[in-house]
Amino acid sequence: MWFFLLSDTFIFGCFLTSYMTVRMSARDAWPVPSEVFALSFGGEPIPLILIAIMTFILISSSGTMAMAVNMGYRKDRNKTFWLMAATAAFGVMFVSMQAFEWTKLIVEEGVRPWSNPMGAAQFGSTFFMITGFHGLHVSAGVIYLLVIATRVKRGVYERRGGNYEIVEIAGLYWHFVDLVWVFIFAFFYLW
Numbered sequence: 001m002w003f004f005l006l007s008d009t010f011i012f013g014c015f016l017t018s019y020m021t022v023r024m025s026a027r028d029a030w031p032v033p034s035e036v037f038a039l040s041f042g043g044e045p046i047p048l049i050l051i052a053i054m055t056f057i058l059i060s061s062s063g064t065m066a067m068a069v070n071m072g073y074r075k076d077r078n079k080t081f082w083l084m085a086a087t088a089a090f091g092v093m094f095v096s097m098q099a100f101e102w103t104k105l106i107v108e109e110g111v112r113p114w115s116n117p118m119g120a121a122q123f124g125s126t127f128f129m130i131t132g133f134h135g136l137h138v139s140a141g142v143i144y145l146l147v148i149a150t151r152v153k154r155g156v157y158e159r160r161g162g163n164y165e166i167v168e169i170a171g172l173y174w175h176f177v178d179l180v181w182v183f184i185f186a187f188f189y190l191w
Helices: 002-025 049-073 077-108 122-153 165-190
Strands: 039-041 044-046
Touching: 002 122, 002 165, 039 049, 049 077, 049 122, 049 165, 077 122, 077 165, 122 165
Parallel strands: none
Antiparallel strands: 039 044
16 A cells, blocks of 8 residues: 555646746646635625635545544444444535536636636646546545455455455545645645
8 A cells, every 4th residue: 555655746746836836837726726616605706715625625534533543452243343334424514515616617607728808828738637536536446445444344354364454555545645745735725
């Protein structure tokens, strides 16, 4: 898992470095994140509210995953299962909100990978590539968590000597996905 995480670190690092290079070299003005990613409630736009909720959900999922690992080492199958299921549910919520965000940008704002009515055309391509790649990782993580959680619930690891190390390995992947989001959040939404 460590080699996979290291290779993924290089990939995301290259993507974010490329994003910074493209953003700093763009001739057209870069869209203002607080305007692009604002949601309107009662006619008033609230900057970055959806992104803040998404971030809170993903960070919270790291907490439930850490507790699942702890319960796994205590060999508490039931709590490990439910905490992993809660982590996966947080992941599904995150990806659903990301789909909503993409729909809003594409349908309401007219942002495309090749054009952007709010400024630099490169915004769409870099945004969709990096957040899409991250969303793919979250989606794969949800599936992985559910598979491992189901195996925990069925007692597969109990029959193999009670080794719950696989829960920790799943946790490493999930924490990595959360950490990557912190960097994406900082570069895309705050910078």
